[in-house]
Amino acid sequence: MSAPATKARGGIGAHSPGPISRFLDSDLWYNFRRSPVAVIAGAVAFLCIAGALFAPWLAPHDPFNLASLSLSNSFLPPVPLAGSQWAFPLGTDDQGRDMLSAILYGGRISLVVGFCSVLFAAVVGVGTGLLAGYGGGVADAVLMRIADVQLTFPAILIALVVDGIISAALHQLHEATEIYIIVFAIGISNWPQFARTVRGSTLVERGKDYVMAARVIGISGPRIMLTHILPNVLGPVLVIATINLAVAIVTEATLSFLGVGLPPTNPSLGTLINNGNAYLFSGQWWITIFPGLALVIMVLSINLLGDWLRDALNPRLS
Amino acid sequence: MPLLEVEALSVEFPTRRGVLKALDRVSFAIRAGEVLGMVGESGAGKSLTGAAIIGLLERPGLISGGRILLEGKRIDGLPPEEMRRIRGRRIGAIFQDPLTTLDPLYTVGRQLAETMQVHLGIPGAEARRRAVDWLAQVGIPAPEERVDSYPHEFSGGMRQRVVIALALCAEPRLVIADEPTTALDVSIQAQIIALLKRLARDHGTSVMLITHDMGVIAETADRVAVMYAGRIVELGPVARVIRHPAHPYTEGLMASIPMLEERRGRLAQIEGAMPRLSAIPPGCPFSPRCPKVFARCAEERPELMPAGETEAACWFHAPALAEAAHG
């Protein structure tokens, strides 16, 4: 190579480029471009998110407007089969709702719940981890004990139990508030992972010179945690969050399928699958299978992205 | 015939920003029973040379040129199964960190026995007997009991002794010792080096001793090769290289070692730093820092040439110039 390396990370005399050009020049983006799996997964995930966000505009029908539904449209099969109509390309369910629209709206709910619960878990977990790792002592012992105890139980069980019990207890109110209950339940079941990882990273960072330098200057503890340590521990958090997103979506779908998740008036993909389950034996398989397929595609692409992200951010696997 | 001959060995690492040449036409030989030291800064290529010889270059590194001959036969580029038979049996290795070199779930006796059984084909009971014997040879007290101990039950120095036993137990002709004492306490270092020296002498094994510590070399080696930026810049008997270094880099190294008898204001240093693999200057790699540099140095790369009783890769010693310079 004739020109000396001028990457932002090294080289005498290198000037400091802005964050976008640093990203485009980074190993991360390079790895992404070169990995066909990552690119496809990224594209699919992007499509899912776009489809979900813009569901109200993309969906050909509004599946929740009771007035627009007509029972004469019910049980229509998907398009190439006999008896189908192009207006309902993926068929209709027992109430005459268009499957495509239902899936778009359902996917939207699934994604929203997924994101919110991961956000909740991340905020609680990262905050706890920072406090425990930086503060040490009693706070560390107590917080990590709670996290460890919770980790002895599977997350899905905790989510199920929390959701189930709150739903049973608030029997009357549950329909309207269900989405909050679910976000809370799933978030609560997932925070310990974030907390443990962030605590570990915080402990490592706390021992480093730049933190000591900041303390010597007199910067306050909370500020050090937020502005110095937090950016440096976010790498693994991002990986966990992506994988957690897939898990959260599946958990929500499972809860909805079991009947303790989102109600049929505001269905997620899981609720739709549950609804369609009753018609498997009578031959209307599409009511269950299409929402199922949508769920799998969404989760698979997120999982692929998460896997790729984990490998890319791990400098030891080359 | 020398035991090991390395001829113009080159090792490259293809990376996404181009090919990095980590070893550039390295040549030397080791005779039977001799200890050759390889000394140089971190990153000079010493460990890589050892790894290339024993066939354990890590991906994406590969041998891009040159030959390695063991007792006259080529061993670079051998199929994996044949190379495996050479490792341990004809060339042994000692690594740097005794705390991670031993499998934590196997007793030391088992690790010794398995090595010997694989290479020497002896039955289990005999292997165990020899394992105890080896432990005694490397100075582990109460070897009949310790043979069933796990690695974590030994201290660092003791573990390194076990590693030495493991390297020698299949009776190789050559042992490559890569920084064998760097991870140990100073007080233990001397013991381990003495042990290695004695065992090598007793068993007639040659040693390629890789280290950045000139003191260890002075104690132990017969000849020494000084490496810089992937090349050997000086090669010769230890006493000569230390007292009358022929290459300016070696001179700089020797000068920077403080002597007990001297009084000095500041430690002497060599200006600058070893170049990164992606930015090795053309010609002699040491030329930017060399106090004796002249025009030819930056244009042509010098090979090892005779310079008194040693060899140095320095145009200063080229015959015509030597006359002109000493003229």
Place this chain on the structure above:
Amino acid sequence: MAGFILARVLQAIPVLLVVCFLAFLLFAFVGDPVAIMAGQDATLAQRIALRHALGLDKPFYVQFVLYLGRILHGDFGLSYRLGEPVLQLFAARLPATIELSVTSALLALAVGVPMGVYTGIHRNSWLSRAFLTFSLIGVSLPTFLIGILLILVFSVWLGWLPSFGRGSVVHIGHFWTTGFLTPSGLKALILPAITLGLFQMTLIMRLVRAEMLEVLRSDFIRFARARGLPNRMIYFGHALRNTLVPVITITGLQLGQIIAFSIVTETVFQWPGVGFLFVQSITAADIPVLSAYLILMASVFVLINLVVDLLYYAVDPRLGIERRRPAAAQ
């Protein structure tokens, strides 16, 4: 060793107490047992009498102690939905859940470990890539969807296997019913076991693979190669043993996941186990069952963790001095 066990048991007691307390809160304060049990036209006097009989008019902490006492005698109350003693309901359904869980766990291990070892050793072969793709899909398919798909293919379309229930069972001793001894019992077990085990299988495979890759990069493996040991000894001796140590712990913990997902699987296949009971009780707000389930689950998990710790202790001679953290631990 005994000290170790004692310490763990002592640690577990506060956790169990907390869970019992939560269960008690649920039991005592959510929903009104009196209203449900007395019915709509009970008079006030009848309600008061019932309250007294149930001990609901005593102070809070007294009620808790009474509750603990009842629990230790196995009295978890009567199910609102079915009217039977909760303990009896659990006892009848426990064998079904256990047989299903154990079968799936064994299936997952038997297939997952070899697949993981293979993909760890042969990193780039097409078979490895196939396994990895399959595992990725397995991780992305929710358990209930796997169940539905299996039912669709094997029950609806092919008609080979039943889609619900447990088949005919054989009673053993006072307490146990087994489906292993009848052909219909075994047939009914296949689809649910695969459903429950598939997720675990892929997780185990990925875990073993990750550990294997990590171990194969370690210094002692490099030294083993430097000693010229053959691949067979390196992979199946040194590497495998070091891989399995953390895998054992995590697999033990995975047993917990199996129990959790058995709830879903039982619901899909209407398998008469404890999990299905739990789901039915949620929709019916059958509080006594829910409380009892909480306590049961907590005890089971505490037990699992204890057993796993003991296993780890037995397998890894370094315990107490150094311990390698699993590479793929969450």
